[in-house]
Amino acid sequence: MTRSFQAIIWDFGGVFTSSPFEAFNRYEAETGLPPDFIRTVNSLNPLENAWARLERSEVDAATFDGLFRAEAQALGHxxxxxxxxxxxxxxxxxxVVNALRVCKGHGKVGCITNNAPIGKGASMTQDDKKAxxxxxxxxxxxxxIESSKLxxxxxxxxxYALMCEALDVDPKACVYLDDLGINLKPARDMGMATIKxxxxxxxxxxLEALTGYALR
Structure with missing residues (x-):
């Protein structure tokens, strides 16, 4: 049985694009760091560490450079x-972009992205064509909704509440997709169906199984 949904709400990085974790792992392999070291740094004090402060635009890229480095050094690298x-x-x-277009044909679509005030626009890339x-x-x-602006x-x-308010939808009639479990829990607690x-x-x-939409 599939449910009827008013909106599909999406994360961006790691959902519409390849996961940054893959890039982290390549960097770790190239520089001799332990696997998943960068994720380990980011997971410590996750609400107030350098990463969190950057995504709330509380620090700029130059300040983040030093803060993250200090956090990494505290863990030995x-x-x-x-x-x-x-x-x-x-x-x-x-x-996945095609799936978004299909979902848009069935209801509302929103995006909540934790991003940083770097690069060109919401995507954080420096490449004009890619941006x-x-x-x-x-x-x-x-x-x-961009965390760096909000x-x-x-x-x-x-x-999540702000997104539902903006879309004028009931959280219980929404699907939320994210590549991080920590970001799914609040959506699930509000009554959203979630996909990791x-x-x-x-x-x-x-998403096909949950909604019944023909995405392929």
């Missing part, structure tokens, strides 16, 4: 924050 910022913008997943390509995707949403980031429950994204094929399969 010297990693400049500026290196990490260059790993954030992944490759676009066209099949234009990703801007076309962002333009498809009925409403877009000053609130997931998993703060307020950011681990890959493109899995996303499409799970």
């Amino acid at each position: 010297d990693v400049p924050g500026r290196d990490i910022l260059g790993l954030l913008s992944g490759s676009l997943r066209p099949r 234009a390509e990703l801007a076309e995707v962002f333009a498809l949403f009925d409403h877009l 000053g609130i980031r997931k998993p703060d429950p307020r950011i 994204v681990s890959g493109e094929e899995q996303l499409l399969t799970d």
Whole structure:
């Protein structure tokens, strides 16, 4: 049995683009860091660390560089924050963009992205062509919330409530997709159906099963 939904709400990085975690792992392999070291740094004090403060625009990229480096050094490795910022913008997943268009034909679509005030636009890329390509995707949403502009980031429950208010939908009639479990819990607590994204094929399969939409 599939449910009827008023809106599908999406994360962006790691959902519409390849996961930054893949880029982190490549960087770790190239520089001799332990696997998942960058994620470990980001998971400590996750609401107030350098990463969280950057995504709320409380610090700029230059300040983040030093703050992240200090956090990494405390765990035994010297990693400049500026290196990490260059790993954030992944490759676009066209099949997921097509799924977004299908969902838009069935109801409302929104995007809640934890991003940083770097790069060109919401995508955080420095490449003009890529920024234009990703801007076309962002333009498809009925409403877009960027943590760096709002000053609130997931998993703060307020950011999900603001999206539902903007879309004028009941949380219990929404689906929320994200590649981080910590960001799914508040949405689930509000009554949203949630999908943890681990890959493109899995996303499409799970969203089709939940909604009944023909996404492929």
